[in-house]
Amino acid sequence: MDKQKVIQYIDRNKLFSTEDKILVALSGGADSVALLRLLLSLGYICEAAHCNFHLRGAESDRDELFVRHLCREQQVPLHTVHFDTEREAKERHISIEMAARELRYNWFEEVRKECNAAVIAVAHHQDDSVETFLLNLIRGTGINGLCGIQPGNGKIVRPLLCLDRKEIVDYLHGIGQDYVTDSTNLQDEYTRNKIRLNLLPMMQEINPSVKESILKTAEHLEDAAAIYNKGIEETKKRILTQEGILIRALQQETASETVLFEILYPLGFNAAQVKDIYRALNGQPGKIFTGTGWRVVKDRELLLIEPLQEVVKPDLEIKEYDYTPCFVIPRDKSTACFDADKLRHPLSLRLWRQGDTFVPFGMKGRKKVSDYLTDRKFSLLRKEQQWVLCCGDDIIWLVGERTDNRFRVDEQTKKVLVVITK
Structure with missing residues (x-):
């Protein structure tokens, strides 16, 4: 392996400096072991972090033991954690792969802060970038997904993206360093493994240098994406509002x-x-x-x-007062006043329903709540969030909007019920 190539890659992409402490994500596989050994040989101060996801039985524990031995041998501080990944995925209704990824990176960031490391180094290499390109092409992620893996993303850095898998394995053999092999990498259960074990070999039969071709294409697309994204951002300014997308403005845009x-x-x-x-x-x-x-x-x-979220139920404060000449009826929409003696049934709060009617304050005839909300030009989302305060079966207040005229305060009122939304 040409170490100088790695040094130049780190410097060119400004991943970290020689004074920085590096937290290395250490799985025990060839890639991460090579990353740790290489950074140590280049004089960087490193600590390591290992996750046991308990997905491969005894093999998961074997990996942890190997990592512990390696770090003890290299005198590298090691942080470990155990996750019940299957339970996490089931509870959150996401894939095991997604659960493991989120658990891993969230924990890495916690450890990075604890040990005062500048960055988290992960062992992605050129072959990973090729596989990601093909994976995103299959998924249909658009031009941004075809730019390959980036050298850095926030505190996550990838110093080995300038090397391929063969260079990494040859380096380990050259220094006499062993590593562990994840047996699931030899199976084609997951999409990425199918690409690695089946699709890429078939493509290499057609073009032996297909990996290099894909990496060059990804590099060109990265430049194209910079121009593309600038145009997208300018377009967003013309068509986006706080609530969403202006349909007519969108339709007038190119593409x-x-x-x-x-x-x-x-x-x-x-x-x-x-x-x-x-x-x-x-x-x-x-x-x-x-x-x-x-x-x-x-x-x-x-x-x-x-x-996606639950509609928040408003918190109401209800107080009763004597109605005297000194009483001033508030005019803000967050407060409603009623003749307490006209309210002969318990009060209840619910979301409005189709078919609901009330008598808007100042009017005599009934009006459908749906028509009232439409007249107010409420959006569909805003309509869904409209609560109504009821007295028995009667709506007495469209909360935050308008009260019902039948329960208004008048010259006969003796007691006033005041309802305030907090």
């Missing part, structure tokens, strides 16, 4: 479906969902699309975007 994809994909909407949303732009309002943690609602003029 409007691609713009929509770049806005919604990071929110957990896949390419097929984005296409369905795009097709619905000229349809009737009310259609709802749900992604991972977000949803999009087709409204009249907007594509409304909001995080």
